[in-house]
Amino acid sequence: QQQVKQSPQSLIVQKGGISIINCAYENTAFDYFPWYQQFPGKGPALLIAIRPDVSEKKEGRFTISFNKSAKQFSLHIMDSQPGDSATYFCAASRAIQGAQKLVFGQGTRLTINP
Amino acid sequence: DTEVTQTPKHLVMGMTNKKSLKCEQHMGHRAMYWYKQKAKKPPELMFVYSYEKLSINESVPSRFSPECPNSSLLNLHLHALQPEDSALYLCASSRSGLAGGGTDTQYFGPGTRLTVL
Numbered sequence A: 001q002q003q004v005k006q007s008p009q010s011l012i013v014q015k016g017g018i019s020i021i022n023c024a025y026e027n028t029a030f031d032y033f034p035w036y037q038q039f040p041g042k043g044p045a046l047l048i049a050i051r052p053d054v055s056e057k058k059e060g061r062f063t064i065s066f067n068k069s070a071k072q073f074s075l076h077i078m079d080s081q082p083g084d085s086a087t088y089f090c091a092a093s094r095a096i097q098g099a100q101k102l103v104f105g106q107g108t109r110l111t112i113n114p
Numbered sequence B: 001d002t003e004v005t006q007t008p009k010h011l012v013m014g015m016t017n018k019k020s021l022k023c024e025q026h027m028g029h030r031a032m033y034w035y036k037q038k039a040k041k042p043p044e045l046m047f048v049y050s051y052e053k054l055s056i057n058e059s060v061p062s063r064f065s066p067e068c069p070n071s072s073l074l075n076l077h078l079h080a081l082q083p084e085d086s087a088l089y090l091c092a093s094s095r096s097g098l099a100g101g102g103t104d105t106q107y108f109g110p111g112t113r114l115t116v117l
Helices: none
Strands: A004-007 A010-014 A019-025 A033-038 A045-050 A056-059 A062-067 A072-077 A086-096 A099-104 A108-113 B004-007 B010-013 B018-025 B031-037 B044-050 B053-057 B064-070 B073-079 B087-094 B112-116
Touching: A004 A086, A010 A019, A019 A086, A019 A108, A033 A062, A045 A056, A045 A062, A045 A072, A072 A086, A099 B031, A099 B044, A099 B053, B004 B087, B010 B018, B018 B031, B018 B087, B031 B073, B044 B064, B044 B073, B053 B064, B073 B087
Parallel strands: A010 A108, B010 B112
Antiparallel strands: A004 A019, A019 A072, A033 A045, A033 A086, A056 A062, A062 A072, A086 A099, A086 A108, B004 B018, B018 B073, B031 B044, B031 B087, B044 B053, B064 B073, B087 B112
16 A cells, blocks of 8 residues: 555666656555655755646656556656766655655666767 | 755764764754665665654664754664665655645755665
């Protein structure tokens, strides 16, 4: 019930192409869906996030698409650049015991070839 | 300022040592978190503090002991660790778990790379 499934595990895209990462969740109690970007040796950094009452959110080259009925969401990176090469984690969040519990997907290692 | 700082950046310790990790934030956040991250894996939640009180312990072994001295500081005391405890330890903070806290953003620090010999 707490799982978030993420695919693919790794992805190679040519510079200028579109990178697409998919996630699915089970627990309908989740009410916030952030994506984190992590570079080697660094902590995860929030990239973009969406609430389940919105079907799409765009920030620059990054877009989240959200399908509430299917319990799926995806990250699209347009015009992918070598600097986007990193590990991406989707997550699902809910409030619990006075804080926020994040459940992460397993991660996607994205490589953008120049 | 959305910065969470962690010290030290790297730590090497023997199995009989006692050491501490430190985390600090000045964003006025009232929820703070410790995560453990192994290579090529997602962060795993260890502890959550809300309003300086421990609210979640994810069945972490007692050789890890968290402490929240005030709303800006979070410590993780380490004692008698095992080599399998070697990992990146991440601290994070968020505004609050109350009143819609599920939609709060968690901000992560850069982590402490721990090696247990």
